Amino acid sequence: MNWINGNLTAIGNLVLRPFASWPAQVTLVIVSVFAGIAMTIVFRHTSNQRALRAVANRTRAQLMCMRLFKDDLRVALACQGSLLKSIGLRLCHTLPPMAVLLIPFVLILSQLALRYDNRPLVPGDSVVAALHLSEAAWSANRNTAIQVPPGIRVETPPLRDDAQHTVYWRLRVDEPSEGSLRWQVGPGVAEKTIVSTADPGRLLTVSVHRPGPGFWDRLLRPGEPGFDADDPVEAIDLYYPRRSTPFFGVDIPWWATFLIASMIAALCVRPFLKVQF
Amino acid sequence: MADSPMTACYDGAAMADPHPAGRVSPPGPRDPDRLAAGNCVCAGLLLGAAILLELVALTWRESAPVPPLLRTYIGPGAGIALLGSFFAVFAAFLSAVFFIISWPIRAAWRVFRGGRAFAHAKAKRIVILGLDGLEPTLTEQLMDEGALPNLARLRDTGTYTRLGTTCPPLSPVAWSSFSTGTNPGKHNIFDFISRDPVTYRLTQSSVRIQEGLRKVTLGRIVIPLSRPRIIGLRKSKPFWNVLGERGIFSAVLRVPITFPPDRFRGVQLSAMCVPDLRGTHGMFSYFTENGQTGPTTEGEVGGDVIAIERNGNTVRSSLRGPVNSLRTDQPDLRLPFTVTRRNGSVFLAIDGQKIPLQTNRYTEWVSVRFRAMAGLIKIHGVCRFRLKRFEPPFEMYCTPIQINPDKPVMPISHPGNYARYLARLMGSYATLGLAEDTWSLSERRLDEDAFLTQAYSIHSEREEMFFDALSRVRRGLVVCVFDGPDRIQHMFWRFLEDDHPALRNGDRESHRHVIRDMYLRMDDLVGRTLKRLDDETVLLVMSDHGFKSFRRCVDLNAWLLANGYLQLSANTGRPSAAYLADIDWSKTRAYALGLAGIFLNQQGREKHGIVPRSEARGLARELCEKLSGLGDPDTGEVAIHEAMPSQSVYTGPYVDAAPDVIIGYADGYRVSWDAVIGKCGPTVFSDNTKAWSGDHCIHPALVPGVLFCNRKLDPRDPNIVDVAPTVLDLFGVPKPSYMDGNSLLCTAPSD
Structure with a gap:
């Protein structure tokens, strides 16, 4: 998983590097449109288009039926029953492409979350870092100290949560920097990247969470390699500020933008690709 | 400093909140408030969809870095399908509520407007099965042989009689008399064709399509400012209009001379006289490598033989569509296509579609679009292809290009979306008035078996429409006319006789059974219809005329x-x-x-x-x-x-x-x-x-027709004009004075 994540993140960085200085919402829309088109193509080839078309036609027929035979309540309700059946069937037909799309889509979304969920820190920002230790390593390492790169200052002493085996620090950014937070834990050193920049709109990989050994945790947090199961550290969090991606003055969550833009793109290319959703 | 499991301890200065206010952002993925806020944005729209796929995504619910709703969105295809489905469910729910709430109001309005529609009715529903051209002598002979059990059952338990037809005994004339209950002097249909006495030009007897009168010409471009008018020439009032005025619903399918469609309380699909996309009664196309090209017959019937160009395993030609009336020179619109053979398979590429072709097999209905005004205007049609041979000399048949029922360029149904409803329900279907392409067999471009396949395919479409109407109309009238018997008898009668001039040297035995088989098939249709009827339904099976040798x-x-x-x-x-x-x-x-x-x-x-x-x-x-x-x-x-x-x-x-x-x-x-x-x-x-x-x-x-009924009727000299008054009588509606026919109900009707 670490290998896959590392490569995907590298590819993502490569692709998005030319647009790093562009407004985040613009790159988001561009990425969404391309993802929408790509997914539409995949959907076309992994779905039973003939069956989907037939079911979609039947669905529309039932809607028309309700109007054409509206005088007879029983017939109109029967049409509605058939309509629900058609809808159920339509959803069944979308399951195979959904199963195929699930993995690439999760990977894409994870990569997008890495860039659009949070923004990099800027001078003046405060941020909380949380070191999650394993139960076995807690007693021996609960007093571990944090080492910060130049430009970052530790604002508060550590706050230890014995129940969660977690130690918190509040950090402050004095200057833009790119480096790692470090902790001496047992014989090794645990690291967590920290990104601060002068331009908060800059599109950078911002890893909120360095994951533990869990598959889903690693799959969905691809920014940094995960800790192994026998590692004394379970995970490290750095609570970056949320990135704002406003459109026309309305702050729309990035995922909503992605959802809308990709769907619009899919609908626009649908006639050309002859795809039935 | 004592640490308790539930408390936090500090080194040095106290930190009241690990997530301080100010510019320190709240943690994203683990913040439940933020997830909830995200949900609220779209919850209204995506609730139904989300619930469904949340089950799938359950395993990673708590650990995902993105809002749960997004996890349900597996690509735009699924997203759109889910959204579309949700909206459809929502619309269905709303309409159900609307129907239930408004039904009493609408029922009251119906009572107020038309009285109690079925107050004096002797039947809840009347089904008329029109079998065009069913010949009484053959029917009687086959019934006596026991080959038509369902019709024989109707005869034995209800009524069978020969049904007088119109003069002349032609389908447009007879079915117009059926619809209106009048003689041709009142409904104005005397033939398929007529003439304009001012110009002596041939005209259609039942419809006149008038170009829009107002138009502007800019160089070679003609911009119409008014729409063309489709004027129905059948006069008088059909009995389904009379029923509609009394609040009785009718489904009228493919009854001849219903183009343009009537406006009444019910649904109607037009039939005879619906033109093809070229405005003719149906001209097929035949693509060939050798021989003479051009029209096969004079006038707007028959077919067009069109040359192809071959380049190795690729054949090119174009489909001839309607004239481009938006240009002063009015050229034909053309739609190019290629037929390619690759690895033993043959494909037709037309209008962005790739359709597999099998020798001597019809394709499904193929949607085609003819573009005018640089593609701004599209004229939608449907046709079916049949490859006869790919090897030189190439030969391929194409049916007349018919009005696409899903996107009709002319009104072919009432209400307009009934044709679309049927198209969505059962796929595309033949819309041409004379849908069975008899000319292609007459001109020997199709053989007998290919023609039969086509005719029965159209018959199957008609059956599907009919049975759908039967299931939708529980009270009211259902009429459907099946043209197959007429067309098949026209084309296969020669096989019944030993010395017919059209088959002097032909193989008579190969198709001698065709007409008999057709009668059996019609009997089967009657049987399947009977199974779907309840005791309160009256079934009339009738033909407009009989058949004889020509x-x-x-x-x-x-x-x-x-x-x-x-x-x-x-x-x-x-x-x-x-x-x-x-x-x-x-x-x-x-x-x-x-x-x-x-x-x-x-x-x-x-x-x-x-x-x-x-x-x-x-x-x-x-x-x-x-x-x-x-x-x-x-x-x-x-x-x-x-x-x-x-x-x-x-x-x-x-x-x-x-x-x-x-x-x-x-x-x-x-x-x-x-x-x-x-x-x-x-x-x-x-x-x-x-x-x-x-x-x-x-x-x-x-050439009288036949009339069967599952109830006892008065069999004295019945005529096709009597059917309309009989139906009105069964529904308890008085016969209008203009009708010539009389009710065939016995004085004391037998149930």
């Missing part, structure tokens, strides 16, 4: 010429040009056109009329006397059973539009192919050698 042709124009009633222009050879083109009107007193009879060249009516109105009746009588009993010198048989002046046959305001003399041919005879289109052939009598070997355009007394 062995000999009578060229009325040749007879008129020989007897001095018609004069051709000087130096005109025979046969003369079609559409009365070579006639010397200054010396012509009578001319034949169409299937029904003879027109007089009457002063004040025809542009170059020479017969004074005062002499018209006398001339008509004179012609009737001479033509009645006309003998065929080649066979010694009587060719014309009776010729009748239209004034004595019809009553009503439109009698003057009828042919002045109606010809009732004897069994085995019919008007010649030349005379139908206004030609004058070399001889009066000739053999009919076309595959179109059975007909019914003879004397009406010789």
Whole structure:
């Protein structure tokens, strides 16, 4: 998983590097449109288009039926029953492409979350870092100290949560920097990247969470390699500020933008690709 | 510093909140408030969809870095499908609520407007199964043999009688009398075709399509400012309109002469006289590598033979569509296609579609679009292809390009979206009035089996529509006309006889069974219909006319010429040009056109009329006397059973539009192919050698139809005009005064 994540993140960085200085919402829309088109193509080839078309036609027929035979309540309700059946069937037909799309889509979304969920820190920002230790390593390492790169200052002493085996620090950014937070834990050193920049709109990989050994945790947090199961550290969090991606003055969550833009793109290319959703 | 499991401890200065206010952001992924806020944005729309796929995504619910709703969004395809489904469910729910709430109001309104629709009804539902051209002698023979058990059951438990037909016994005439309960003098349909007396040009009898009158011409471009008008020429009022006024719902499917569709309470799909996309009664296309190209027959019937270009394993040509009326030169719109053979498979590439072709197999309906005005205007059609051979010489048949029922360029149903509803429900279907392509068999572009496949395919479509209507209309009227029996008998009658001129040297046995099989199939349809009926439903199975052999042709124009009633222009050879083109009107007193009879060249009516109105009746009588009993010198048989002046046959305001003399041919005879289109052939009598070997355009007394009913009816001399009053009577609706027919219900109807 670490290998896959590392490569995907590298590819993502490569692709998005030319647009790093562009407004985040613009790159988001561009990425969404391309993802929408790509997914539409995949959907076309992994779905039973003939069956989907037939079911979609039947669905529309039932809607028309309700109007054409509206005088007879029983017939109109029967049409509605058939309509629900058609809808159920339509959803069944979308399951195979959904199963195929699930993995690439999760990977894409994870990569997008890495860039659009949070923004990099800027001078003046405060941020909380949380070191999650394993139960076995807690007693021996609960007093571990944090080492910060130049430009970052530790604002508060550590706050230890014995129940969660977690130690918190509040950090402050004095200057833009790119480096790692470090902790001496047992014989090794645990690291967590920290990104601060002068331009908060800059599109950078911002890893909120360095994951533990869990598959889903690693799959969905691809920014940094995960800790192994026998590692004394379970995970490290750095609570970056949320990135704002406003459109026309309305702050729309990035995922909503992605959802809308990709769907619009899919609908626009649908006639050309002859795809039935 | 003592640490308790539930408390946090600090080194040094206290930190009241690990997530301080100010610019320190709240943690994203683990913040439940933020997730909830995200959900709220779209919850209203995506709730249904989210619930469904949340189950799938359950395993990673708590650990995902993105909002749960997004986890349900697996690509835009699924997203759109989910959203679409959700909206459909939402619409269905809303409409259900609306229907339930508004139903009492609508019911009250119906009572207020039309009285209690079924208050005096003797039946809750009436189903009329029209089997066009079912011949009583064959039906009776097969019933007696036990081959038609369902019809025999109707006969034994209900009613069977021969049903009188119209004069002339032609489908457009007879079905118009069926619809209106009137004689042709009141509904104005006397034939398939008619003529404009001002121009002597051929016209359709039931519809006139008028171009938009207002238009602007810019160079070669014509911009229409008004829409074309489709004017129905069938007069009087169909009985489903009368029922509608009483609040009774009707589903009327493919009853001839319903184009443009009637407006009434119910649904209707138009039939006979619906043109193809080129505006004709149906012209097929035949693509070939060798031989002569161009139209196969004169006029707007038959087909077009079109050349192809071959380049190795690729064949190119184009489909001929409607004329581009948006240009002054009005060229035909064309749709190019290629047929390619690769690895033993043959594919047709047309209009962005790739369709596999199998030799001697029809494709499904293929949607085609003809583009005008640089693609701004698209004319949608449907057609089916049949590859005969790919190897040289290439041959491929294409049905007439029909109006796409999903995107009709003309109104072919009432309400407009009924045709679309059917298309969505069952896929595309034949919309052409005369959908079975008899010309392709007559012109030998299709063989008998290919024609049969086509006819039964159309029949199956019709069955699907009919049974859908039957399931939707629980109270009211359902009428559906099946044309298959008519077309199949027209084309296969020659196999029933040992010496039919159209099959002198052919293999008679190969298709002798076809007509019998068709009767069995119709009986099966009746059986399946009966299974779907309850005790309160009345079933009428009927045909508009019967069928007889068509062995000999009578060229009325040749007879008129020989007897001095018609004069051709000087130096005109025979046969003369079609559409009365070579006639010397200054010396012509009578001319034949169409299937029904003879027109007089009457002063004040025809542009170059020479017969004074005062002499018209006398001339008509004179012609009737001479033509009645006309003998065929080649066979010694009587060719014309009776010729009748239209004034004595019809009553009503439109009698003057009828042919002045109606010809009732004897069994085995019919008007010649030349005379139908206004030609004058070399001889009066000739053999009919076309595959179109059975007909019914003879004397009406010789070709009655059939009438079956699952109730007892009064069998005394019933006629097709009696069906409408009978249906009205069954629904308890008084017969309008204009109707000529009478109810066939017994005084004390038997249930």
